[in-house]
Amino acid sequence: MTLPLDEFDALPDGLAGVDPRSVRSVFPNSALIRLEGRRKAPLALSVLLHGNEPVGLSVLQRLQVWMKTHPLPRSLIVFVGNVHAAEAGVRKLPGRPDYNRIWKGGAEPEHDLAARVLAAFDAAAPFAHIDLHNNTGANPHYSCVHNDREDTRQLASFFSPLAMYTHNPPSMFSNSRADVIPAITAECGQAGEAAGEDAAFEAVMAALHLDHFRGAADRELTVYDVTGRIEVADDASLAFEHGVKADLELPAKLESWNFFDRPEGSTFARRLSGRQVLTVYDDARNDVTDRFFKVEGDRVILTRTATPAMLTVDEAAIRNDCLGYLMERRG
C-alpha cells in the first residue's frame, strides 16, 4: 500500500472555513504545498502531524489572508500530515504510526510517505524548518531544539524565549532535519488558544522575512536539558487535593509549575501511604530518583533546583505516558 501525497502550488480556496475535522474537504490526503516567494530557498513548515493539534492549520489560514495583501518574502514548502487523524479528532489513528515518529525509517506505509516528503524537502533545499504542534496540559510556548548552533537558537528565539534541548525520540520530524538546517518543533500551548496561534504565526513571519541567520540570537533564549522523566507506579492511587486517601498527593496547581524553577528543598509531592511510587528515569532508563528527590516524613522533597515541564493533572495522560519531566538549564 502506498499512501497518497497530493501536491499543491497554492493554498486551496476553501481553506478559510475548515477545521481539523473538515480539513479533508480541502486536503483529502497528506499534501505538499509549494508557494513561490521572493527569496527562493523556502521556509519549510509541517502541520497536523498530530490530528488533534490545529495550530498549524490556523497558521496556514492566517497566511492565506496575509498573502492577499502582501507578496510572500520567501518561498514556502509545507507538509500537511495526518489528515485522517484530524478528521477523526485524534492525535493518530489507532493501530497506525504517530506521524511525529516516522522520520528515521521503518517498514510501514507511513515511513514510505515520510521518505517521499524528506526527498521533496531535500530537493527544495529549505532555509529552515518549523514543525507546528499543540500540547496537552498548561505549558508556556516553547521550542524543542536538537543542537546548540546559533542559527537554531535564533530560529527558536523567534517563537519563544524558552526551549527544550532533546534528541528523544530521534524519529521526530524536527530532530531528523536538525543536522541539515535550523529546525525546531514549536509547542504552541493547548489546542484552540489564540495566543499560541499568534506566537506561531509571528515566528513564521519572522522566519519568512529573515534574509540570513546572523549566527547570534538577539532575543532572549533559555535552553533546558531534560534530565528526568517522572513516572508513577501503575497501581498507585493519586490525589490532587488535600485530605483524600491515596498513595501520592500532588498539588492541584501542579501544571502551573511548568517552566518555573522549583527550588532545592521545596516539597514536590506527599507519599501518604509511605510507598515509593514516584520514580525518575534518565534518557537511558536509569533510575535517577535519588538524584532529584529525598523523603522526609511523608514529603517528597527536591534535592536540587529543577524546572518541570509537561507536568499534567490528567490521570489518563499520567498512566499512559508520564507525570512530566524535570529539566535543568543547559550551560
Ligand SMILES: [Zn+2]
Ligand atoms: Zn504534537
